[in-house]
Amino acid sequence: MNAETSTPFAKTSLNDCWNKIGVRGDGLCPELERHVHCRNCPVYSAAAAKLLDSDLPVGHLAEWTGHFSGEQKTEEAGTHSVVIFRIGAEWFGLPTAVFNEVATLRAVHSLPHRRDGIVLGLANVRGALLVCVSLGEMLGLEKTDLPKKDKAQAHHRRLLVISREGSRLVFPVDEVHGIHRCQPSELKEVPTTVAKATATYTKSMLAWRDKTVGCLDDQLLFYTLNRSLS
């Protein structure tokens, strides 16, 4: 905890042993053997209770009175849930419902006579051999050499397992953010300037953090992929 964040409680003298001999310090506290982490230690919770025993900050009462007097904001019905992932430099989203799991990257065994194009080969996921496809290839993304920074982030790479109407596929991605919930109103139309191949598969655009996520049409995606397999 630095000086700025601790100012509200500066008046309370506190022995922040977790910063000195605990997990955020040198880790030499003998109690660590028993509690493993400071958050399990009674000294830590006692300190938290001590902080809560301080006087109310200015404006606290008024703020919370106002907060609870109003109607509770409930989430709008029909929210979308997407899993956001990155391929190359672009971020994409697919409906959470089509995902089976996020697996670690593993060897993909190439198939004879299928050395180019969308199909990368077969991957073993929990004993099942699943067809591994390249979403980047299908979407016509430019193959860019990883920038130097990204090479260090190679451990972010994952295999995503998706299924729809009985067909299961895996595809590698460079990074997975996780599940994101959004309101239907947040989804924007795809601008016509987006590269053609990507635009075909992109249903809508979603502003997420400082980036734009292309939400893919899962139905069309599976249709195309299944066709390219046969």
Add this chain to the structure above:
Amino acid sequence: MLFILFHLGNDCYALDAARVAEVLPLVQVKKIPRAPAGVAGVFTYRGSPVPVLDLSEIALGRPSHARLSTRLLLVYYPDETGAKRLLGLIAEKATETLRREPGDFVASGVRSDGASYLGPVAHNARGLIQWVEVDKLLPAAVREALFRQVMEEVAR
């Protein structure tokens, strides 16, 4: 069974967590003139008025300290028709929960006629914990008068 712990003075008391709808931070409570002792007043919760009792006032005769650890426990409370109503309880040091079987609590052996809400006791590392029964916090007459008074106060 889960209990919410709080303090009355230096001692620890427990409330059945199943009776608690929500734990709120301390809020501004509008006083009600000539309300029964222990009634801190009323506050607006999600658009409707909810009466608030101060547990320290009821048990110790002094209002709770205004601290961050003093919280407002919103409990379900049956009114005269048996319908569930919300009631706010201001409790000091309401920062912990405790998981215990009801059988761990035994009769304290001391009966206090003025405080029938005090139930059996259990002990943990830090001492005895006494079970506070929400339904018995107010005599029935006071309870009915309180809910009625709150409605009238708001209608005015």
